Amino acid sequence: MQPPAQPLLLTRRSIFAQAWPIMLGQTTVPLVGLVDTAVIGWTGDAAALAGVALGVAIINFIFWAFGFLRMGMTGLTAQAHGRGDRPEVNALLARGVVAGLAIGAALVALQLLIVPVALAALAGGGSLDAAAREFVSARFLGAPAALGFYAINGWLYGLGRTRDTLWLQVAMNAVNVAFDLLFVWHFGMGARGVGLGTALAEWVALGLGVFAVLRIAGPGALAGQRAGFFEAAAWKRLFAVNADIMIRTVALLALFLWLANAGARLGTVQLAANHVLMQLVGIFAFVLDGFAFTAESRVGIAVGSGSRADLKRAMRLTGEFSLGFGLLATIVSVALGGHLIDLLTTNDAVRAAAREVLPLAALAATVGVPAWLLDGVFIGATQGRALRNAAILATLLYVGTDLLLRPLGAAGVWLALLASYFYRAVTLGAHLPRLFASVAEPPPRP
Structure with a gap:
């Protein structure tokens, strides 16, 4: 098993070396949003474009409410890494991914209740609501992958593996753009196509993320230490x-x-x-x-x-x-x-x-x-x-x-x-x- 990365020295050079891949990866996030807007905007369907904008607001609020799966995972992993507790580092990854997949599956199951309430709260109405519903329903299919990927990203950040997070971010965004072009321009799926393209890109990213953590920590990383994975106190701290x-x-x-x-x-x-x-x-x-x-x-x-x-x-x-x-x-x-x-x-x-x-x-x-x-x-x-x-x-x-x-x-x-x-x-x-x-x-x- 390849051990987790050892902490770098606390120097300006090492800080910048850790930060620049995050900065570069983060710049791709707004670029993909612009591409999503352009892909649907160039179809000339104003209702679809407005529906996607409304749907993005709904998805961002719901999904990012569970952003703790990234943030909490980073802090807990970094602390376990600082203590030299490799079994807990691996067990944290397993807990985080399982929690993300479970919460995402619950969101998929509950979308029939969530989506109407969200649309009613934003009061779009008519064709706007119809387009937003198509986009949001498709995006919800990627909820387990998106939240599981949050946990993997947080784990990698906690270990300082920012170059791995960079290529994962770039790969997901590139796949997202490709699927958007395929579903919207080739198949004419409109707002649903944009949502489905992003959902599939999230599943691809989750798969690549699992590959990345297995390469870093070995095949047993997601299994963790069985006793450590099920430890009640650790789960309680994670959710607290x-x-x-x-x-x-x-x-x-x-x-x-x-x-x-x-x-x-x-x-x-x-x-x-x-x-x-x-x-x-x-x-x-x-x-x-x-x-x-x-x-x-x-x-x-x-x-x-x-x-x-x-x-x-x-x-x-x-x-x-x-x-x-x-x-x-x-x-x-x-x-x-x-x-x-x-x-x-x-x-x-x-x-x-x-x-x-x-x-x-x-x-x-x-x-x-x-x-x-x-x-x-x-x-x-x-x-x-x-x-x-x-x-x-x-x-x-x-x-x-x-x-x-x-x-x-x-x-x-x-x-x-x-x-x-x-x-x-x-x-x-x-x-x-x-x-x-x-x-x-x-x-x-x-």
């Missing part, structure tokens, strides 16, 4: 950590739903302008996730090995890179953001509205850094309660801030979003002393 992370994720999803509603309140033009600018913010977040995910792994290893010094060094090094790239992203966005706006929309009114608040959107790359990085720190430390409380408080404060800033119009919407990152960072930062205290200093050398 993940329950808090799930609440945290739902709170943040609610925040962004409120943000979308805030834009809609200002009219169609401003809503469209905010959507264009959120593509810019999404790129920031995806790229800077490279350092947040690296922090998850490095912090988890430091906590598992019981080294407060390594914990602080991991935070400092990932923080340096995050802040540097965040500042660079803000500068580039201010300088070139207008060109991106022109690329994404031809509507003059939308272009003008987006340019008015572009500087505030660009600031998200810098203002959001502490919140995104501390998220990674507390995920790696499996401090789910801190993540949960920070997300709930930040969301509540954000809603209050948005209400107070409504007289400022579009500027108020973006200022409230920036404030939400500040609230989350401050709340998580307040938990740092307790985190440091929980990790013992190594004994002095004789």
Whole structure:
């Protein structure tokens, strides 16, 4: 059996070596979304395009509510790896994949109840609902694979195997694009074709992920240690950590739903302008996730090995890179953001509205850094309660801030979003002393 990767030295070079594959892989995520939109958009079927957009919102909310299968797995795996507990590393993988497959199967079984409720809540109506239902029903077929793949990705991140996650991400996205073209353009399946293509790509990704973990840890990886796999305390900890992370994720999803509603309140033009600018913010977040995910792994290893010094060094090094790239992203966005706006929309009114608040959107790359990085720190430390409380408080404060800033119009919407990152960072930062205290200093050398 090939042992899991040994922890790398905590140097700037090793941090960047671990982060760049994540950054590159993450950039493919919005690109696939653009291809999905273009494939169905070029058919000229406006109802199908709108239905896919509505369906994506539903699927993202439902599937990502179970994103703890990725995040919780990263922290727990990194800590077991830091302790040198190889049997637990393998058992965690087995538990995570089994949990993902089981939850995904439950979603498939419950979709007849979930989909009508979701469509009613979003109130699309008519042909829009019909197209969204076709897309969502097809996507649900991939739910077990998607959630099982979350667990595999989290396990690989926990071990620092970011190059493996890169090729898996690229392979899944390439297959997704190929199936979209086949089902939509060749077979004329419309919205259902886009959903089915993504679902099949998720099953391909799960298969490739299983191959990857077997190559890394040996044929017994998914079987784990039988006693360890069924250990009640380990399952209890897995779901305790993940329950808090799930609440945290739902709170943040609610925040962004409120943000979308805030834009809609200002009219169609401003809503469209905010959507264009959120593509810019999404790129920031995806790229800077490279350092947040690296922090998850490095912090988890430091906590598992019981080294407060390594914990602080991991935070400092990932923080340096995050802040540097965040500042660079803000500068580039201010300088070139207008060109991106022109690329994404031809509507003059939308272009003008987006340019008015572009500087505030660009600031998200810098203002959001502490919140995104501390998220990674507390995920790696499996401090789910801190993540949960920070997300709930930040969301509540954000809603209050948005209400107070409504007289400022579009500027108020973006200022409230920036404030939400500040609230989350401050709340998580307040938990740092307790985190440091929980990790013992190594004994002095004789």
